[in-house]
Amino acid sequence: MSSELLLAAHGLGKRYLLGARPWQQLWAQLSGRDYGTPFWALQAVDLTLQRGESVGIIGRNGSGKSTLLQLLAGTLRPSTGTLQVHGRVAALLELGSGFNPEFTGLENVRLNAALHGLTRAQVQQRLDQILAFADIGEFIHRPVRTYSSGMLVRLAFAVIAHVDADVLLIDEALAVGDAFFAQKCMRFLHAFRRHGSLVLVSHDIAAVNALCERALWLEQGRPRLHGPARAVSEAYLESLVAEREGQGDRAPMPVPAAVSVPDDADDVRQAQFAQGPWCNRIQVPVFDPARDRGFGEGSARLCDVALLDSSGRRLTHVVGGERVTLLIEAEALQPLHAPIIGFYLKDRLGQLLFGDNTYLTTCQQPLTLPAGARYRARFTFRMPRLQAGDYMFAIGLARGTQAEHVIQHWSHEALMLHAEGQGLPTGILGLPMLDIALEALDG
Numbered sequence: 001m002s003s004e005l006l007l008a009a010h011g012l013g014k015r016y017l018l019g020a021r022p023w024q025q026l027w028a029q030l031s032g033r034d035y036g037t038p039f040w041a042l043q044a045v046d047l048t049l050q051r052g053e054s055v056g057i058i059g060r061n062g063s064g065k066s067t068l069l070q071l072l073a074g075t076l077r078p079s080t081g082t083l084q085v086h087g088r089v090a091a092l093l094e095l096g097s098g099f100n101p102e103f104t105g106l107e108n109v110r111l112n113a114a115l116h117g118l119t120r121a122q123v124q125q126r127l128d129q130i131l132a133f134a135d136i137g138e139f140i141h142r143p144v145r146t147y148s149s150g151m152l153v154r155l156a157f158a159v160i161a162h163v164d165a166d167v168l169l170i171d172e173a174l175a176v177g178d179a180f181f182a183q184k185c186m187r188f189l190h191a192f193r194r195h196g197s198l199v200l201v202s203h204d205i206a207a208v209n210a211l212c213e214r215a216l217w218l219e220q221g222r223p224r225l226h227g228p229a230r231a232v233s234e235a236y237l238e239s240l241v242a243e244r245e246g247q248g249d250r251a252p253m254p255v256p257a258a259v260s261v262p263d264d265a266d267d268v269r270q271a272q273f274a275q276g277p278w279c280n281r282i283q284v285p286v287f288d289p290a291r292d293r294g295f296g297e298g299s300a301r302l303c304d305v306a307l308l309d310s311s312g313r314r315l316t317h318v319v320g321g322e323r324v325t326l327l328i329e330a331e332a333l334q335p336l337h338a339p340i341i342g343f344y345l346k347d348r349l350g351q352l353l354f355g356d357n358t359y360l361t362t363c364q365q366p367l368t369l370p371a372g373a374r375y376r377a378r379f380t381f382r383m384p385r386l387q388a389g390d391y392m393f394a395i396g397l398a399r400g401t402q403a404e405h406v407i408q409h410w411s412h413e414a415l416m417l418h419a420e421g422q423g424l425p426t427g428i429l430g431l432p433m434l435d436i437a438l439e440a441l442d443g
Helices: 022-031 065-073 105-115 120-134 137-141 149-160 179-192 205-211 229-245
Strands: 005-018 037-050 054-058 080-085 089-092 167-171 197-201 214-219 222-228 300-308 323-332 339-347 352-357 374-382 389-400 405-419
Touching: 005 065, 005 197, 037 065, 037 080, 037 197, 037 214, 037 222, 054 065, 054 205, 054 229, 065 080, 065 089, 065 167, 065 197, 089 149, 105 120, 105 137, 105 149, 120 149, 149 179, 179 205, 179 405, 197 205, 205 229, 214 229, 222 229, 300 389, 300 405, 323 339, 323 389, 339 374, 352 389
Parallel strands: 054 197, 054 214, 089 167, 167 197
Antiparallel strands: 005 037, 005 080, 214 222, 300 323, 323 374, 339 352, 339 389, 389 405
């Protein structure tokens, strides 16, 4: 990590006068005399950021998180304290901020990039990359006021990803939009952290822990705790649990519809998972080659990805605990020696949950395939239970060995799963339990 200081805030605070008219607020700034009731949205914040560092800002609604980000971005002036910023700052704050709703998406891209310091020539040079990242099709030529919230985030994120920023300020952007775009943003942010710095405001604690080394917990406009991201987020979650426990019983969760479970499922709680409030319905879509935008050397292509039951039938949903087979089928576009097929299951933040590949089972007798030959891999395992949300199977086609291989085709989002219900996993996923016992001992 570099020792180059990009941002330094000391004693930062923001005060508003509630009930004061606009002229009274202006006169209060000029004369130092207060009109209305003073309200401190933020007080006594100290924050430094070196190049390559990332910090998450967490806290309840109204704790001052967005106010702090606006102060760092320069869209608000602090009432107290000092702020030093070195390098170019790009901010993704309130949804649609910085966009003219009457301008088209393309016009807003040019305007927003210019506001971030790019010349006309630089904007033109990067325009194709920006539009490809946003991926909103013909909507780029329509007024921004016609955009959905997801399209607004796509466009705004595409711009800040291409303006050579030293510091990125992001306010809840990853919570809007589809899972495919969230994965694209996470890949960009992980790469950005190698040379730039990130300040992320989010209620998604998993995102903060995945992207940030440090976290600042704000409470009622003041710093409550600042330190390693995991330690701060755990303390914050503990405070939420303690607060809820003091509020009495919560309303019961809605009960999902029951689903059938194969007879060979091993989990001792499978009957409970198949019905009642713990049902963990995981939807499995059909593989769509049109959405497969992979990369690699190009000597192979992905033809099919599916989850099968123990009878070889394609599954449209699973519940976790049952025996499933991940089927991956590919085609050699050129002669291919020693092919390898592998996979990862990732959550919406790009965290790797588990995965495997075929190398160890084929390294003694590697295949040699002519051009046009199809080949497939099967991975059979007990499906884990998943927390509610979206998950991706990433598929890799390679050639070579485990240590030295060349990617022929890599698909980040070959198959997306959507999990509903509680599922009862402790952590990100839950493993099938072969036996669980509770007993009283004599004595």
